[in-house]
Structure formats: structure tokens, C-alpha cells
Amino acid sequence: MPTPTSQPYWDALAAHRVRIQYSPSLGEYVFYPRVISPHTLIDDLEWREISGMGRLYTFTVAERPVSPHFADEVPQLLAVVQWDEGPRCTTEIVDATVHDLEVGMRMEPVFCDYPQHAITMLRYRPAR
Structure with missing residues (x-):
């Protein structure tokens, strides 16, 4: 079920695209949708299409x-x-x-x- 945090993921699927979060501080894509970057705990997550x-x-x-x-x-x-x-x-x-x-x-x-x-x-x- 979509949540405020995961809504961009679901919106992209509705458009037949895949978008997940990318953390510049970590230098990696992350999934499942979350509020802060894992490991760095920095609020820098960006939505990017893959x-x-x-x-x-x-x-x-x-x-x-x-x-x-x-x-x-x-x-x-x-x-x-x-x-x-x-x-x-x-x-x-x-x-x-x-x-x-x-x-x-x-x-x-x-x-x-x-x-x-x-x-x-x-x-x-x-x-x-």
C-alpha cells in the first residue's frame, strides 16, 4: 500500500516506469523507500528513474x-x-x-x- 514515503515509487509504476531512491552521501541506490539514507543517516534521498x-x-x-x-x-x-x-x-x-x-x-x-x-x-x- 502506498504511503507518503513510497508514493513516488507507486506513481512511477502507474506511468509504467521504475523510480527508486538514490543517496548521494552513500553513492548508491536504495530500496525499499525510506526517509533517510541507510548507513549515513543523512536526509539526502533523491528519486531517480532506473x-x-x-x-x-x-x-x-x-x-x-x-x-x-x-x-x-x-x-x-x-x-x-x-x-x-x-x-x-x-x-x-x-x-x-x-x-x-x-x-x-x-x-x-x-x-x-x-x-x-x-x-x-x-x-x-x-x-x-
């Missing part, structure tokens, strides 16, 4: 829904993708089967719009 491309860091098959909202969507391929810019994000893999996946493979973003809930979710599929 490609959204990355590599499959790990994945699992969820046979049980992770919440009632996903009861009709099992099994799910849940994953962690490491963006080219550094941070990792948790996600769901779409347009693939477990047999298509290999840790380290290139992944591309898929923007899944849910207008009835006024939200866009970031999911991934193997890069074409």
Missing part, C-alpha cells in the same frame, strides 16, 4: 496464497530480482513456468495495472 532490468537472484513456488487477495492465483512464482543499479526487490514472475527459470538470468519488468484498485504492480518475466 531501467527496471535485472537478474533473477532467487525464486520459489508458492503453493499457498501469500494473502487472501491471491487465493485464485496459486501456484505463484515468487522471486527476488536484483536490479542492474544494485538493490533487490521482491516480486512475482509472470509469463513463465518454473522450468523456464534459472538463477542469474536476465529479467525484464512487467507493469500489471489494476484499475479497480487504482494500483500498478511491478512483476517480472525472463528478458526477451
